Amino acid sequence: MYGMKQDWELEPRPRHFVLEDYVGGQPRWCTGCGDHAVLGAVQRLMRDEQLTPEDTVVVSGIGCSSRFPHYMKTYGFHGLHGRALPVACGIRSRRPDLNIFVATGDGDCTAIGAGHWIHAIRYNMKMTVMLLDNHIYGLTKMQSSPTSPQGNRSNTHPLGAFLSPINPLSVTLGVTNASFVAQTVDWNPPHLYATLQAAHKHDGLAFIRILQRCPHYMPQVFAALQQDTSHAVLLTHANGIPLDDDVARMFKVKEEHDPSDILRARYQAERRDGIVLGLLYHNDNAERYHEYSAAGLGMSAADKIDVVQETMDRFLV
Numbered sequence: 001m002y003g004m005k006q007d008w009e010l011e012p013r014p015r016h017f018v019l020e021d022y023v024g025g026q027p028r029w030c031t032g033c034g035d036h037a038v039l040g041a042v043q044r045l046m047r048d049e050q051l052t053p054e055d056t057v058v059v060s061g062i063g064c065s066s067r068f069p070h071y072m073k074t075y076g077f078h079g080l081h082g083r084a085l086p087v088a089c090g091i092r093s094r095r096p097d098l099n100i101f102v103a104t105g106d107g108d109c110t111a112i113g114a115g116h117w118i119h120a121i122r123y124n125m126k127m128t129v130m131l132l133d134n135h136i137y138g139l140t141k142m143q144s145s146p147t148s149p150q151g152n153r154s155n156t157h158p159l160g161a162f163l164s165p166i167n168p169l170s171v172t173l174g175v176t177n178a179s180f181v182a183q184t185v186d187w188n189p190p191h192l193y194a195t196l197q198a199a200h201k202h203d204g205l206a207f208i209r210i211l212q213r214c215p216h217y218m219p220q221v222f223a224a225l226q227q228d229t230s231h232a233v234l235l236t237h238a239n240g241i242p243l244d245d246d247v248a249r250m251f252k253v254k255e256e257h258d259p260s261d262i263l264r265a266r267y268q269a270e271r272r273d274g275i276v277l278g279l280l281y282h283n284d285n286a287e288r289y290h291e292y293s294a295a296g297l298g299m300s301a302a303d304k305i306d307v308v309q310e311t312m313d314r315f316l317v
C-alpha cells in the first residue's frame with residue numbers, strides 16, 4: 001500500500017549484542033570480591049566477540065565463584081560440587097557449536113573435582129576454564145582448600161594449614177595433552193581481559209588460573225602482590241598474552257618466555273622468586289577429544305540404525 005512494505009517483507013537485520021544482553025541476575029558476592037571483576041570481563045569479552053547468548057553456556061560446580069551462571073544471560077548449568085568439568089565435556093561432546101565457559105573454584109576444582117580436572121585437561125575439549133583461586137572455601141565459611149598457604153589459619157586448621165599448597169599450574173602442566181595454561185589476577189582488568197580473550201580463541205581446553213580476592217576470609221593473601229608489582233613476573237612473548245605498553249609498564253619485572261616450551265613453562269609455574277602472570281604454555285596441535293566424540297553428529301536416525309546393524313552383523317556366527 002502506497003509503496004510501504006508489510007512486516008514480512010522486511011529484511012531481518014543482523015543481530016547486534018550489547019553488554020546488557022549478557023547480564024543476568026544481580027550478583028550476591030561480597031563487596032570487593034574478585035568474582036565481580038571476572039564476571040564483568042567475561043561479559044565484555046562476549047559483547048566484543050558478539051557471541052550469540054543462546055549459543056553460549058556457562059558451567060560451574062559449587063562455591064562462591066560457581067554462582068557465575070546465574071549472573072549471565074546465557075545458558076547455564078550450576079552443577080554438583082567438583083563436577084563442572086565433566087558436565088562441560090559432555091556438552092562439548094554433543095554440541096561442538098557452542099561457546100563453553102567454566103567457572104570453578106580452588107575447592108571445587110583442586111579438591112573434590114581433582115580427578116575430573118586431570119582428565120578434562122587430557123581430553124582437551126574446546127572450552128575456557130577459569131579457576132578462580134582465592135585459597136579458601138568461601139561459600140562454606142573459611143575452611144582450608146588445597147591451595148591455602150601453609151600456616152594459614154582457618155576453621156579446619158585453627159593452628160594453621162599443615163601442608164604446602166597444591167600448585168594448580170604445575171599440576172595442569174604435568175598432565176599429558178595440556179594445551180593452554182595461563183595465570184592472571186582479578187585486579188588488573190587489561191591483563192585479565194587479554195588472557196580471557198586469548199583463551200577463548202584457543203582451539204582446545206584453555207586453563208586460566210585467576211588469583212581472586214576474597215576480602216571476607218583472605219583479606220591479606222594477595223596484599224603484597226597488589227601493592228607492589230615487583231612480586232610478579234610478567235611473561236612476555238610475541239605468542240603470549242598481548243598487552244598494551246602502558247599496561248606492561250606497570251610491571252617492574254618482565255621476562256621473555258616462549259609459551260611453546262613446556263619444560264620452561266613448568267619452571268615458570270614452580271619458581272619461587274615471583275608470581276608469574278601471562279601465558280605459560282600453548283600448543284595448538286594437541287589432540288582434541290571432541291573431534292572423536294562428535295563423530296556421527298548430524299546422521300539421520302535411519303543412518304544410525306544402519307550403522308548399528310552393520311556393527312552387529314560383524315558378530316554373526
Ligand code: SF4
Binds near residue numbers: 139215
Ligand atoms: Fe567472594 Fe569471599 Fe565473599 Fe565468597 S566469601 S563472595 S569469595 S569475598
